[in-house]
Amino acid sequence: MHQQFNFLIEVLGTISFAMSGSFAxxxxxxxxxxVLIIAFVTSVGGGTVRDLLLDVPVFWMTDMLTCSLIFFTCLFSMIFKSIERNFKVTLFIFDSFGLGLFTIIGIQKGLSVGLHPLICLTLGTITGCFGGIIRDILLNRIPLIFRKEIYATACIIGGGIFLLMTKYSGWSYTLVQISTILLIVVIRTLAVKYHWQIPKFYDDGSHGEA
Amino acid sequence: MHQQFNFLIEVLGTISFAMSGSFAxxxxxxxxxxVLIIAFVTSVGGGTVRDLLLDVPVFWMTDMLTCSLIFFTCLFSMIFKSIERNFKVTLFIFDSFGLGLFTIIGIQKGLSVGLHPLICLTLGTITGCFGGIIRDILLNRIPLIFRKEIYATACIIGGGIFLLMTKYSGWSYTLVQISTILLIVVIRTLAVKYHWQIPKFYDDGSHGEA
Amino acid sequence: MHQQFNFLIEVLGTISFAMSGSFAxxxxxxxxxxVLIIAFVTSVGGGTVRDLLLDVPVFWMTDMLTCSLIFFTCLFSMIFKSIERNFKVTLFIFDSFGLGLFTIIGIQKGLSVGLHPLICLTLGTITGCFGGIIRDILLNRIPLIFRKEIYATACIIGGGIFLLMTKYSGWSYTLVQISTILLIVVIRTLAVKYHWQIPKFYDDGSHGEA
Incomplete structure (x- = not known):
């Protein structure tokens, strides 16, 4: 069941990231x-950077399922362009679940090769966030992640709690996994619903272009 | 002859991508x-990403010819700055040939390690297009590839036909190669000459920043 | 002493690049x-690209010191936000020393796997400059390196002289190292102080979007 649960959410995560790329x-x-290229990099970008850093085979190179999913999601998004409006909430939920699971997958990959937990947390954040960052760079806008939403923050908090619970909670692995993914989803949802923002640094006009 | 043909066009492709980077x-x-740095990344960017994804040695690290070609092309472009105007058509032809061959080289590298044809097509597109994408990111403009020209499209169509012909045509390998490169050149030339455009998606103003 | 010297300046370089990222x-x-993410990529970006190109383990993945340094530097920068104004010169000096040493480290890593000196010079430039380039891409500004300062130029000149002196000067290795780092610092300092600029290419309005 644990494998199937992982597989299911990974599929949903891939689809939702591909959709978010297509619509952007x-x-x-x-x-x-x-549109297809942007959908592709949004969906696989984070995992690709993670695998390059770990020097393991890049996951989508031998995995036709990921590529097919992205292709059909992209096609679907282009045909039913208007769904974005009607399914905005659904999309947001998918995206958050994808973010949560991709973060946990990144952490697990790091732990499995014996890296320090904090490095694994970095890898998890990269897996969850870099797809969106590359998408925004290609579309020439400031990476949204740095502007409006509690995005990386949710990754970092959720991932940190995942690491702590794995070590100290005594809960079963699947339970820890599900709770931290849900935690990430909840943090993001509440943040967007109630316009949570982490205080930002305001320019006091005193420094030039460093 | 086959080897020499490959070699010749690879040299022309490297030169023309280095020129396109220098002028931009x-x-x-x-x-x-x-200018030298931009010429360099434009010329080797696509192949570098491809080699990193395949986890094979990055091609230009042990190949002084590529680096020398780029250096002298860049020098030449800076000295004869005005040639861009006079040789615009020549440059365009070179660039298209480079695009064609780089695409085919990318596909071949993928096939030689036994990857699925669609993954190889992706690698071919990356090899052909990413140099220009990185150039545009560094110069802070929206990657041209996504805006005006049938660029990635020519790669994908030409590369797809290359894969089909390799498998089903019964033609000699060199012949398939030459025809698909020419096809890519012809598609691009006609597209630019007759202002072909693939229909784009127009913003109907209904979605905010997703 | 040689090891300790390297270690000291590497620490200072990491700190100063993390600071420059935090303030930007x-x-x-x-x-x-x-801010933390930008500080991180500014500090480790160049070395990461270098290690990926060389296909050696990425240096910060197994090195908690680098990560801790970046974390605490970033925290410090956020708390003492105003130090930027007061310590501008100090920061500039650190940054230049970091640039110098990172360049030399990149060259050394290349030489140690037997690459051609010019390729090593490229690697050194990448190690010194790419962190800042990635920072500026993420913050959506034209990489400063390409605009105002003699930055890559200082790397290339200093690195070139390092390679020549290693081979022909007969000086001890540490001495060559110290002199070239100082040379890079001096070039940058004089360039900024006296507004040195390499002549740029001015657009004569004759070419469209290439």
């Missing part, structure tokens, strides 16, 4: 191949 | 070292 | 986690 690209009025 | 950088008024 | 991120009004 259509909004910037790219042509269909451009 | 001079247009943005970078200093000579900036 | 605070200026763009990111939240604390965004």
């Amino acid at each position: 690209a259509m909004q910037k009025r790219l042509d269909p191949f451009g | 950088a001079m247009q943005k008024r970078l200093d000579p070292f900036g | 991120a605070m200026q763009k009004r990111l939240d604390p986690f965004g």
Whole structure:
């Protein structure tokens, strides 16, 4: 059941990240191949950077399922362009679940090769967030992650609690996993619903371009 | 002859991508070292990402020819700055040939390690297009590939036909190679000449920043 | 003593790059986690790209010291936000020393696996400059390196002289190292003080978007 649970959410995560990439690209009025490329990098970007850093085979290179999922999701998004409006909440939930599981997967991959927990937390954050960062760089906007939402913050908090619970809680692994993914989803949802923001640093006009 | 043909076009491709990088950088008024760096990443960027993904040695690290070619092309472009105007068509042809061959080289590298054809097509597109994408990111403009030209599209169509013909046509390998490279060149040329565009998605103003 | 010297300056370089990243991120009004991420990529970006290209283990993955240094530097920068104004010169000196040593470290790593000196020079430049380039890409500004300062130029000149002196000067290794780092610092300092600029290419309005 544990494997199947992982598999299910990974599929949903891939689909939702591909959708988020497709919609962002259509909004910037790219042509269909451009949309496909953006959907692809949004979905696999984080895991690719993680695998390059770990020097393990890049996960999508031998895995036709991921590529097919992205292709059909992208096609679906282009055909039913208007779903974005109607399913905005659904999309947001998918995206948050994807973020949660991708973070946990990144941490697990790091732990499995014996890295220090804090490095694993970094890898988890990279897996969850870099796809979106690369998407925003390609579309030439300031990575959204750095602006509006509690995004990386949810990864870091959820991942940290995952690491602590794995070590100290005595709960079963699957339970720890499910709770931390849910925690990440809840943090993001509450943050967006109630406009939580971490205080930012305001420019007091005193420094030039460093 | 097959080897020499590959070699010849690879040299022309490297030169033309280095030129395209140099001119883009001079247009943005970078200093000579900036121009050299942009020429370098434009020319080797795609192949570098491909080699990192495949986990094989990065091709230019042990190959002084590529580096020398880029250096002298860049020097030449800076000295004869005005050639861009006079040789615009020549440059465009070179660039298209480079695109074609780099795409085919990427596909071949993928096939040689036994990857699925669709993954190989992805690698081919990355090899052909990522140099230009990185150039545009560094120069802070929206990757041109996503805006005006049938660029990635030509890669994907040409590469797809290359894969089909390799498997089903019964033609000699060199012939398949030459025809698909020519096909990519022809698609791009016609697209630019007759202002072909793939229909884009227009923003109907209904979604905010997703 | 040689090891300790290397270690000392590497620590100072890491700290100063983390500071430069933190201040740039605070200026763009990111939240604390965004600031931490920018500090991290500024500090480790160059070395990470270098290690990926060389296909050796990425240096910070097994090195808690680097990560801790970045974390505490970032915390310190956020708390004592105003130090930037008072310690601008100090920061600039640190940054230049970091640039110098990171360049030399990159060259040494390349030489130790038997690469051609010019490739090693490229690796040194990448190690010194890419952290700052990635920082500026993430913050959506044109990489400063390409605009105002003699930055890459100092790397390339200093690195070139390091390679020549290692081979021909007959000086001890540590001495060559110290002199070239100082040379890079001096070039940058004089360049900034006296507004040295390498002549740039001005757009004569004759070319469109290449």
